[in-house]
Every structure is written in structure tokens, then in C-alpha cells.
Amino acid sequence: MIRKANAVWRGTGRDGTGDLTTASGVLSLTPYSYKTRFESAPGTNPEELIAAAHAGCFTMALAFGLQQAGFTPEELRTEAAVSLDPDGAGFKISRSALTLRAKVPGLDAAKFQELAKGAEQNCPVSKVLNAEITLDAQLEG
Known part of the structure; x- marks a missing residue:
């Protein structure tokens, strides 16, 4: 069994943004960024x-x-x-x-x-x- 997810990132580590998508579609272009990871911005990490x-x-x-x-x-x-x-x-x-x-x-x-x-x-x-x-x-x- 293999499960897959994809990450896309645009820009620098601190100022860039990305999105995550899973093969199941549960996550679909779900945003993540420095702010969602280290602060409290909407999105995931x-x-x-x-x-x-x-x-x-x-x-x-x-x-x-x-x-x-x-x-x-x-x-x-x-x-x-x-x-x-x-x-x-x-x-x-x-x-x-x-x-x-x-x-x-x-x-x-x-x-x-x-x-x-x-x-x-x-x-x-x-x-x-x-x-x-x-x-x-x-x-x-």
C-alpha cells in the first residue's frame, strides 16, 4: 500500500507560501506557510x-x-x-x-x-x- 501527497512551494522560506494536496482529495491545495507553521495564520503545517x-x-x-x-x-x-x-x-x-x-x-x-x-x-x-x-x-x- 502506498499513499501519496504533494507539496508545492513558491518563494522564500519565510515569505513564501505553499499548498498541500493528497491523492484522496481530503487536502486539496490546502495552504501552508511560515505563518501557518510558526504563527497562527489560517492553514495547516x-x-x-x-x-x-x-x-x-x-x-x-x-x-x-x-x-x-x-x-x-x-x-x-x-x-x-x-x-x-x-x-x-x-x-x-x-x-x-x-x-x-x-x-x-x-x-x-x-x-x-x-x-x-x-x-x-x-x-x-x-x-x-x-x-x-x-x-x-x-x-x-
């Missing part, structure tokens, strides 16, 4: 897209793990907070902090933590990130 990918990948991996263990979640809500930090003359993604809130009938806390940790370690996005990954997983009543 690579770190936000990595956060979305990590949250989605982890949550789906957990859903499969729960299913294999015989549980059906009512709801799994995950936030991924990706940190972009200075690294020499550039930057690096240093951390992805996952915060999970889950409603899973009949699941005890110990089994929940085991399944959540397994999903965090084994989802493909976690495996590709060269960054610290943390997980705050809470089972809600």
Missing part, C-alpha cells in the same frame, strides 16, 4: 498533519486491539500534541504526547492500560516517529 496522523493511527490500532480482546468501545477520543523544538540551526519533532479518553463497557483498568500501551507502541505512525512518545490513557465510566 506538517506538525499538525503528523499529530492528526498519530492520533488517528493510534486510535484505530487501539480499536482493533480492543476488538481482538472481545471489547467494543463506545468512544475513543485521542489528542496528539506534537512538539517542534530548536535543533542546532534547524528544528526537530521531539515529542508526540497522546492523550486518550475512552469509554469501553466491561473493560478493567489494567487490561485497558495494557491494550492502550500496545497500540501506542505498535501503530505504524508511532514506529516511524523518531521522537519521545508519551501516553496518558484514562478509562471513563
Whole structure:
């Protein structure tokens, strides 16, 4: 399986602008720039897209793990907070902090933590990130 996306950039790093398009069409000429990455201008940025990918990948991996263990979640809500930090003359993604809130009938806390940790370690996005990954997983009543 191969998934594709395209980036187009016009101008300098600080003053230029670009757009991102995915083969699925979910992103279509979606703007990104210095201002969307380092300030709060409308548009997206690579770190936000990595956060979305990590949250989605982890949550789906957990859903499969729960299913294999015989549980059906009512709801799994995950936030991924990706940190972009200075690294020499550039930057690096240093951390992805996952915060999970889950409603899973009949699941005890110990089994929940085991399944959540397994999903965090084994989802493909976690495996590709060269960054610290943390997980705050809470089972809600």
C-alpha cells in the first residue's frame, strides 16, 4: 500500500507560501506557510498533519486491539500534541504526547492500560516517529 501527497512551494522560506494536496482529495491545495507553521495564520503545517496522523493511527490500532480482546468501545477520543523544538540551526519533532479518553463497557483498568500501551507502541505512525512518545490513557465510566 502506498499513499501519496504533494507539496508545492513558491518563494522564500519565510515569505513564501505553499499548498498541500493528497491523492484522496481530503487536502486539496490546502495552504501552508511560515505563518501557518510558526504563527497562527489560517492553514495547516506538517506538525499538525503528523499529530492528526498519530492520533488517528493510534486510535484505530487501539480499536482493533480492543476488538481482538472481545471489547467494543463506545468512544475513543485521542489528542496528539506534537512538539517542534530548536535543533542546532534547524528544528526537530521531539515529542508526540497522546492523550486518550475512552469509554469501553466491561473493560478493567489494567487490561485497558495494557491494550492502550500496545497500540501506542505498535501503530505504524508511532514506529516511524523518531521522537519521545508519551501516553496518558484514562478509562471513563
